[in-house]
Amino acid sequence: MFRINTIDGNNRMSTQDLLESINAALAQGETEFHIEASGQHDIGGPLWHPEGKPLTFHVTNAGQRVGAMCLPGTEIIVEGSASADVGWLNAGGRIVVKGDGGDTTAHCAAAGTIYIGGRAGTRSGSLMKHDPLYEAPEFWVLKNVSSFAFEFMGGGIAVVCGYDSEQFESVLGDRACTGMVGGIVYFRGKAGGISVKDTKILQLTATDIAYLDGKMEDFLTAIGQPELRGLLSNWREWRKAVPLSYEERPKKANTDIYSFRTKTWVPDSIFSDVCYDDFSVIGAIATDVDRRRVPVWENGKYSAPCEFNCTASIPSQRRFNLLREGKIEEAYKLVLEYTPFPGSVCGAVCPNLCMDECTRKTVDISAQIGKLGRYSADFELPKDQIKTGKRVAVIGGGAAGLTAAWQLARLGHEVAVFEAHEKAGGKMEQVIPRSRLPQETLRKEIERIAAMGVSFKNGVVVDKELFVSIKNNHDAVVLATGAHITKIFPWPGCEGITKGLDFLKAVNRGEKPVVGKQVVVIGCGNSGMDVAVGAYGAGAEQVTCIDVQQPAAFEEEMEHVKGLGGEILWPVFTKEITEQGVITQEGNLIKADTVIIAIGEIPDLTFLPEPLEVDRGCLKPASDYSVAPGIFVAGDIVRPGRLVDAIGAGGQAAMAVNAYLNGESYNPAQKNKIPAKRMSIAYFKKCHSCEMPEANSDYTRCISCGTCRDCHMCLKSCPENAITRIVQENGTEYVSDPAKCIGCGICAGICPCGIWNMESNDEPIRFYR
Incomplete structure (x- = not known):
């Protein structure tokens, strides 16, 4: 048992300290509380025992809101009277006040029982309500209530016994039941101030009498007045107030708003024709401009994790999609648009950063992207028949230099590669063990670069004098000599x-x-x-x-x-x-x-004839990969890294050179990884390692993050058939019809690839003229 006196000498405990003390005792398992209050608020509010045991509060001198938001399993017994808001928002507790209740007793009560052993104040029982899933709230008063009682009552049961209230014109006070739309008010005595526009007064039925007779003893015993049972059980003295039905309520004239606006308003006055609307009502489910959200098909807007992590930006999800569509050759050639070394690097020595954050890892094992590169080793891309007439020199025949040469040749430029070693390939040829990088694979891929039109000048060591000559005889130069010191x-x-x-x-x-x-x-x-x-x-x-x-x-x-x-x-x-x-x-x-x-290693920069900006022994380029007008850099000469880093840098340098030759500025494209929360991996079955398909058949496992895999799921799931699949020459597109779409978001929720996104409907609605 928890006992507390809130007065210590001349010091009064604050409401906050009292409530904290109660909570602390409750946490220790207390179930019975005796509180000598001194006007503190909210005693016995929304509390529950950790083991679900019932709680009992015995309170004297309670302040406002005793039992406010009280929960099932709590009983509050107040000795004497209580201040305002007794049982405000009662949610299931049993509250007994043996004296009077103040204003707004049982205000907004939604469940539970409130017993008042005296009178109740203004607006008592107002806004009472009843959720059909729970027992109706009950509010009993021994004597009478004051003005505006049961105002806007929407449900529940109120009982006003009228004891010791013969002197009042109305035991319900003035303007009782105003706006009442639900519930029942039982009363004994006169009810002169009740609202006749909202309620009607009826005699009791047998069911009413059975209810009152069954609860009367519990009420009177709780408030300590059992001797009044006989006096209050003369049911001929009782009546009940119930709300009028819609049909019974008085109707106002001209309630047809459309008629009022079209016939009553003065034409051309300041109130007529101010709106464009056609007097229609926008329902909870709307289409077109009235939708709160609209679907957006964002195919390819974001990079998949594999593409984002790959420094060469190879879109492997697109390769798998092409394989899924049966476009085998197109899939294998796609990677050649990003790297000339799918077999030597992707399929052999690359750490395959693409697989590190593959979304498929959250299901089972990453898609086999690395091995997929080997299938592209023997494919060719067609040469560009249009020649630009521009000459580009690439100094250094490693991964970065050869990638730049490959991309520039594909763009129609005349490219020559100057390599100090007798064979092109850089560290791929000179350093990486043959056991890790097969010589035959590298040879074929370098031959493919030559077949694209790149000329090789191997065994040529570029010094300062030769560099000046190369620069003077070419429109642009790419420095990719690597780091060999x-x-x-x-x-x-x-x-x-x-x-x-x-x-x-x-x-x-x-x-x-x-x-x-x-x-x-x-x-x-x-x-x-x-x-x-x-x-x-x-x-x-x-x-x-x-x-x-x-x-x-x-x-x-x-x-x-x-x-x-x-x-x-x-x-x-x-x-x-x-x-x-x-x-x-x-x-x-x-x-x-x-x-x-x-x-x-660090690069050898002694062949450069003029000082260029250097950072930690490497060249420091501008954002467009240039270190001087017409001179661009890529690979380890900028920052030592992995072969895939060099390939990515070589491709970017080639794009920068191409922009320079065309008189344009170059700004590297920024990649944005698709947010993981947009992916729906629940549709993919877990695959064990023993069930893994060959890499070129792993499209069955690839989730195709951010790129439509044409699975038709959105098409089949749209409840309004608003989505249409359109086959175009460059791929398949899905389109949502605004006239049918209700903005429900099922397409976005079900898309496994994160293509559909729901955005706020920003299309303006023309309302005022």
């Missing part, structure tokens, strides 16, 4: 370190570089893993790879090295290189006959 820290003994890039180039030339039995590789990126594998191939017995941070190499590359017997250690900070091996900052020795470093 290995980074080495000036540790003591660093002169004995083997450069990882030189080591890998020697391996790819078919040589067998000399290494000791114990090899330490500094750097645990993919290049470090390639060096480790090459060291084992050159005769090393033990290879240890170290790094200052968590290794950045692909997991499969590290597992390969570990499978050969290699060890990967981090974090390890190098202090010195000695004949015995690597000494760490902690003073430990990692034994090594050979130390190879592979922590990255």
